[in-house]
Structures are given as C-alpha cells and as structure tokens.
Amino acid sequence: AFRDQVRRFVDREIAPYVDQWDEAGEFPRELYKKASALGLLQMGYPEEYGGVPTDGFYRIIVSEELARAGCGGINASLMSHSIGAPPIAALGPEWMKRTVLPEILAGEKISALAITEPSGGSDVANLKTTARREGDHYVVNGQKMFITSGFRADYYTVAVRTGGPGMGGVSLLLIERDRPGFSRTKLRKMGWWASDTAQLFFDNVKVPVDNLIGPENAGFNGIMRNFNPERIMLAAGAYGFAKVCLEEA
16 A cells, blocks of 8 residues: 555655656655655654654665656656655654754755765765864864755755774764855766765864764764665665566566
8 A cells, every 4th residue: 555655755746857857856845745744754764853764665666666666866856855864763863863853854945965075975884074172172174075965955964073993983964054164066967967966065163062973983883883774775776676677678
C-alpha cells in the first residue's frame, strides 16, 4: 500500500515535469512540502521532532519509486536531507533537534551535507576545511565541492577540522546559509541537471560553538554512521533506475 501511494505521488507530481525541471536546472521548492505532506521526508526520524519512525525498508521503497520518474537529479536534491539531517537527529544538541529538524522534515527548509572537498571526497580523515575556536565561536575557512542542494540549502552539516591531523581532529558543524563570509557557486554538470550541485566557500565564517554536532573532534564517527544507510539508499535507487531502463527498452 505504501509503495502504491509513493508511485501515485511520483506519477502525479514528478514524472510529468522531469524534462522541464532538468532543462531549468532546478525544481520548485514547493515539491519539498508536497513530499512532506505524503510523509516522505519524515521517515526514520523521532516523532517529537516531527518525524515518523520507520525501518529501513520503507526508505528503500521510496528510493526505488522515486527512480521511476527517470531523473536522478530531482531525487538527489529532494532527499538531500537524508544525508544532511541524520547527524543532527543522532548527535545534535537538543535546541538544534527542536528548532532545525521540524523545519527540515516539514519541507520548509532544505538540508545539505558538506564533506567532499576539491582535494578529494572519500578520504574524509584528511579533509582540510578548518574551524578555529575563538571564545564562543568557531572561525571556519576552506572549501567544499560537489555538494548536493549546495546552492539552495538553508542548513549545512559541514565536516571541519577542529583538531590535529587524521580522523581524530574532525568535527561536524551546523552552518546556516546567511552567515557572513559563506558563499556558493553553482556547478555545471554532464547530467542530473535538476540537482542543485555547488561549490562552497568559507572565508572567516563565524559559527557559534552551540552549532557543534556531537563532541568536538569526534565528527568522523558521525560521518561514518551516515555513510552505511546512504550506500543502501544509493543501491536501491540504482536498482530502481535499472528497472526503468529495462522497462523502456
């Protein structure tokens, strides 16, 4: 029944517009609220923050059914909160869970995850973006690359170096889009045009210490616990797209 419901949503709200949105390089923000009204954005998050507890199989169904529209870029940006928000839910301070999560899950604000840098993506332990503690703030400097929802997001879960070299010096910060010194550039891609993908620049961006997600210098574990569910969802989406290819062939 849930799969049928998601399929009807995709057929009605996404599939008729995929070519138009791909050519435009974006899709309407209203789609986030429509997805939330169906319950797609809330899956797996605690009820007290606006979520709907589910097991992973529901999210696999969503990945498969969203793929039926045949436009990976829409799926990536529409569900970018599925990689940006879990660290907040699992490790964030209570004020962040109660303030930020409900807005994201309601489709009112967009969440992005910023880990990959121009120097590399998979070698997280050697990321170079720094966050220097100055009193009750961190001062962030560096760049991020290939960030999904990177231009339009309101909240960014950002991996930064607060300590020494290696994975032991990595932390996670919540950075809001309107902080002075934070800028973004849209990237042109060969495909997935409807996905908003950007390069991020941090030039002496002041971020309150209260925006720390989890303990300082313990962000690597938060990133790793994010990656395993992400791999499952990517596999389910790839399977869904392969089915579309087979059906159309």
